[in-house]
Amino acid sequence: MxxxxxxxxxxxxxxxxxxxxxxxxxxxxxxxxxxxxxxxxxxxxxxxxxxxxxxxxxxxxxxxxxxxxxxxxxxxxxxxxxxxxxxxxxxxxxxxxxxxxxxxxxxxxxxxxxxxxxxxxxxxxxxxxxxxxxxxxxxxxxxxxxxxxxxxxxxxxxxxxxxxxxxxVSAGRTDGVALFGDSITDGFGSTPGANRRWSDALAARTGRPVLNAGIGGNLLLNDSAWYGEKGVHRLERDVLSLAGVDTLVVLLGLNDIGFSEGAAEPTYRPAPLVEAGELVAGHRELIRQARRRGLRVVGATLLPFAGSDHWGERAAKVSHEFNEWVRRSGEYDAVVDLHRALADPVAPDALRGVYDFGDHLHPNDAGYQVMAEAVGVVL
Structure with a gap:
């Protein structure tokens, strides 16, 4: 096995x-x-x-x-x-x-x-x-x-x-954890060659198999030539077909709302204006797919991103609405509030400085360690 x-x-x-x-x-x-x-x-x-x-x-x-x-x-x-x-x-x-x-x-x-x-x-x-x-x-x-x-x-x-x-490997284990997301899950901002992604930190913390199904730039609702197939389509291939997985952690949607805020982004234009209800519908589809395969599904709030090229009045509104749904809806089997875990205490819409890779969007090694600790509590 x-x-x-x-x-x-x-x-x-x-x-x-x-x-x-x-x-x-x-x-x-x-x-x-x-x-x-x-x-x-x-x-x-x-x-x-x-x-x-x-x-x-x-x-x-x-x-x-x-x-x-x-x-x-x-x-x-x-x-x-x-x-x-x-x-x-x-x-x-x-x-x-x-x-x-x-x-x-x-x-x-x-x-x-x-x-x-x-x-x-x-x-x-x-x-x-x-x-x-x-x-x-x-x-x-x-x-x-x-x-x-x-x-x-x-x-x-x-x-x-x-x-x-x-x-x-012939471990015969059925307690694997799959992390499904974008560049934050992929590990952008971590030290190259050092295995300091939050998937690495979570594996070390829990002793469980942890699988990184992140793609930099990935979107929940739309395909992209650079950033992979949309999350609602690729979950089957990239997670549900893997061996020994019993838990899915979802952190996805920031690019869906953020790409429309930045300067010209030739790899993804025109970027649609996505509402919180559309993100919720996409997450519900991920939950349905995973539960049909018997997986426990953990939802994560979107990280703070004020000051980044994804930030704007509209993106802020949608992210707040979506995060409140994750926290309060009860639709996920468990919730990890990564927004609060990494937020600046003085400016809660921004990443805390000690966790910021430098672009106000991606965590650094220390930030990824905090993410792993927060997720480890609910696994």
Whole structure:
């Protein structure tokens, strides 16, 4: 019996927030990616996605290894990588819009341990299904580097994940927690490479598998080329299909009301004017979907954001109305008031300075720790 120990929600190829390889794709290259697991086990399997591919994706080979955690290690791994298989074969072809779940490999891991997955892509992939904001380094090098241990051949870096959407372990646990949201859940503002997202902090605090289903810029009610499919559509794929999840925490809607307030945002224009009732209807749909699958659903109030580029008179009004619904409606199984937990005591519509990454919208490492502590109380 498997439990999902790590996940990244897939996105369509795009320019994204930082330079990435999604639009150019890969050819005759190896791709090495490092992920941190929130559960341990004695067997491991990976999930690969071609959700946004328009042609079959060939994976010529894949390996799994223990990450070399020392400073400056780069793409190095601690020992010879273990070869992975797909239905008993060393390679796999994933159809356009499809996914592949690899065979389980004998590989003992502990909760909190990082593992390195390497893919050899010997044929032209075309634009790559990816996750834009990894806040971790991925590596690319020419040729077949599946067995490479030192990492010297990986001479290009990116801060996105590609094709890899989940790692499952043989934990047999059914107490996983999935966090569903936007860039705040994704970890924007946390220290890159340090695993300081609030999902990381919550896993450490609770000892439970915690899965991050955030996408930077994501909206509850509308699709975006950069920011992923709307939340009410992607919940099934990005959360409900995962193994061993029994609790969903929802923190989503700030972009729906905030994108219309900022300066020209070429990646999402025109931005509709969303009312609180529309956000409520979207959240009710998430609750319905999750409960049909037997999940406990926790609702979070939107964080304070006064002074940010999402702030304005209209956004303030809608956020206040929506947060009051979360607090008082009783429609969620439990509520965590993140607005109050992170608010400035003097100016409660603003993030407290010690928790502010600097844009008045995203928390820093300390803010994410507070979020994890607040959520941990209601789990």
């Amino acid at each position: 498997f439990t999902t120990a790590w996940t990244a929600s897939p996105q369509s190829p795009s320019t994204g927030f930082t330079p990435n390889w999604s639009q150019e794709g890969f050819w005759r290259q190896s791709l090495r990616q490092v992920v941190r697991l929130s559960a341990g086990g004695v067997r491991v399997r990976i999930r690969l996605s071609n959700a946004y591919g328009t042609s079959p994706l060939r994976i010529a080979g894949a390996t799994l290894a223990r990450t070399a955690a020392c400073v400056g290690a780069g793409a190095a791994v601690l020992a010879e990588p273990v070869r992975l298989a797909f239905d008993g074969a060393a390679s796999v072809e994933i159809p356009a819009r499809g996914e592949s779940v690899g065979d389980a490999a004998e590989f003992a891991v502990a909760a909190g341990e990082s593992v390195t997955v390497t893919l050899h892509l010997d044929a032209v992939t075309g634009p790559a299904t990816f996750h834009a904001q990894a806040f971790a380094t991925s590596y690319r090098g020419a040729g077949d580097l599946l067995a490479d241990t030192g990492g010297a051949g990986f001479d290009e870096v990116s801060e996105s994940w590609y094709f890899l959407t989940a790692v499952d």
